[in-house]
Amino acid sequence: MEVTEALNASSSTNNTPVDRQLADIYAIHNPGQAAVDKYVTPIIYILGFPGNILAFLVWIGKRMRHSSGCYLAALALSDLMFMALHVLFELVNVWNMAILDVPIICEMYAVFFLWSQYYSPLLVLGFTVERYISICHPFRREKLCTTRRAVIVIILLCLLSLGLCAIQGYFLMYDYNQQICTMRKSVTDGGVESVWSIWTWVTEMLIFLLVPVVVLGVNIRVIKEARRIGREESMRSLKGTPRKNSATTLMLLAVSFYLIVTTLPVSIMYALNYSFLEGRLSMTDEEIENDVTWQQHFAYLQARAVIQEIGLTHYACNFYIYCITGKIFRGELCKMIAFxxxxxxxxxxxxxxxxxxxxxxxxxxxxxxxxxxxxxxxxxxxxxxx
Incomplete structure (x- = not known):
């Protein structure tokens, strides 16, 4: 969510008088936003890179290559790619390094960066639906919840995510005259009614609002069914007998709910973007300090920066959820480390x-x-x- 919004800004940052003036105003009156990005994001990297690598290695292990393991291995790889590309994003937008002002890289970076960002929620949706089938329709589980079908769905979700992001390669272009990576003027004309703005809103709301809401609804259905089955087993004096899929269900539910908790607030803040616009640029520093519009804009940016950092943890902390909720995962991890x-x-x-x-x-x-x-x-x- 943070990425698509910033791509438009980063494509022209410090290239026009208005952008330079905004950057100066933010540096003077809202330094906290940059501080959050500079000092919190590296901590997330420290947690995310080794966590995703270890998670991927465990899930591709021979004993873990069941259907859910395929989804989670793909999720770890997608999150790892996202974080690697996010490092470049931070270097450009926070540290002002012009490393993307290169032909082809300018256009392709946005495609693959957004692809990795969109792919993770779709994978969570994929294994959530599979868990729904496994719990709520157990007689169809052996037919529908197979490793082969999981691989097919993973590939299809990958292509869907890539299809949604491919047009970003057209939105961005390398300006050979100014030697910068910038947005095409034709797609940004019209402001909030421009092609870029409309496409961004539709895809962002689809991936970061609709998908989490669907995941939430499916999870509620799974929890209700699991509780019903638990009550029936208790009545049959089988309360002490653990169900085969209960541990896996708990782990996948934890991952799903973490996606919801970290993604929906970012979507809400993104939707409020046009409700807290900046004030007049012609104001003096003293006038800005006393202007309600500017102060609300700064407060919004500060809150958004914090919420976006929390949202970023979704791509970094799944490994730790696996360790906390997955006994089998912990066992395989310990074996791998011992080996x-x-x-x-x-x-x-x-x-x-x-x-x-x-x-x-x-x-x-x-x-x-x-x-x-x-x-x-x-x-x-x-x-x-x-």
Whole structure:
């Protein structure tokens, strides 16, 4: 949501007198907005990059390649790509680096950046609908909720997202005269009634308002059905018997609701954009400080910056949701980490070289961990165990 709104601004930032004047006003009277981007966003990167990488590696593991795992692996990869492209976005819009003022890159960057942004909510919608089928229509689960069908849906959602964003490659253009990446004048003529504005509003509301609302409705239906099934099992004295899909359902519901909580507020702030426009540029600094229109505009921008940072966490924190709510995910993650550690220890004889620095008990635990991670059992020789 933040991206499409800023693309229009970033395409001409500091290139016209009006833009330069606005930038100066913001720097003097609203420094908090830039501070949020400069100091909060890097923290989200620190959480998001390793989290998405680890999540992707776990979900592509042999034991995790079920239909839901396919969706979540695609989600991790999409979020990882979004965050990588978001770094460039921040360098341009916050740190004023003209790294996108290059032919072809200018046009293609917007397409793939927005594609990765749109793709994540669509993937959440995909596995939410699958979970609905699994819980509410269990007799159709074996036919519809297969890995093959999940891969097909993932590809179709990818193409749909790319189709919605492809036109951005036309909206943006490289101006060879000024040597900048800018919006085509023909698509921005008319202000809020321009082609760019209308297309942006339609696609943004579709992806970031309609999709979360649909996800919310489907989740409510799933929760009601799960509670009904739970009551029936309790009446049959099966309360202590866990359902096979209950843990997966909890994890996917957590991811879905996190999407809703982080996305809908951003959509609301985006819809309010034209309700808090800037005041007259001709005012002095003292007049701006006392002007109600300007102060409301600054307050809106500050609140929007905070809410957008919260929305950005949706692309960074799914891994931690998996760790909190997914017992099987935690187990596979621990196995993967143990396997990597054992590989590092055994490489070049490192394990044998360093066992003399550890006690007998510590060495035995390390060796047992290695054999478990490699999926086989070996007996340690007396010399190795010492």
């Amino acid at each position: 990597v550690r054992c590989k590092a220890w055994s490489k070049g004889g490192m394990l044998g070289e360093h066992t003399r620095y550890y006690s007998t008990a510590e060495t035995t635990v390390a060796l047992n961990t290695c054999t478990t991670a490699n999926g086989r059992s070996t007996q340690s020789t007396p010399e190795t165990s010492v």
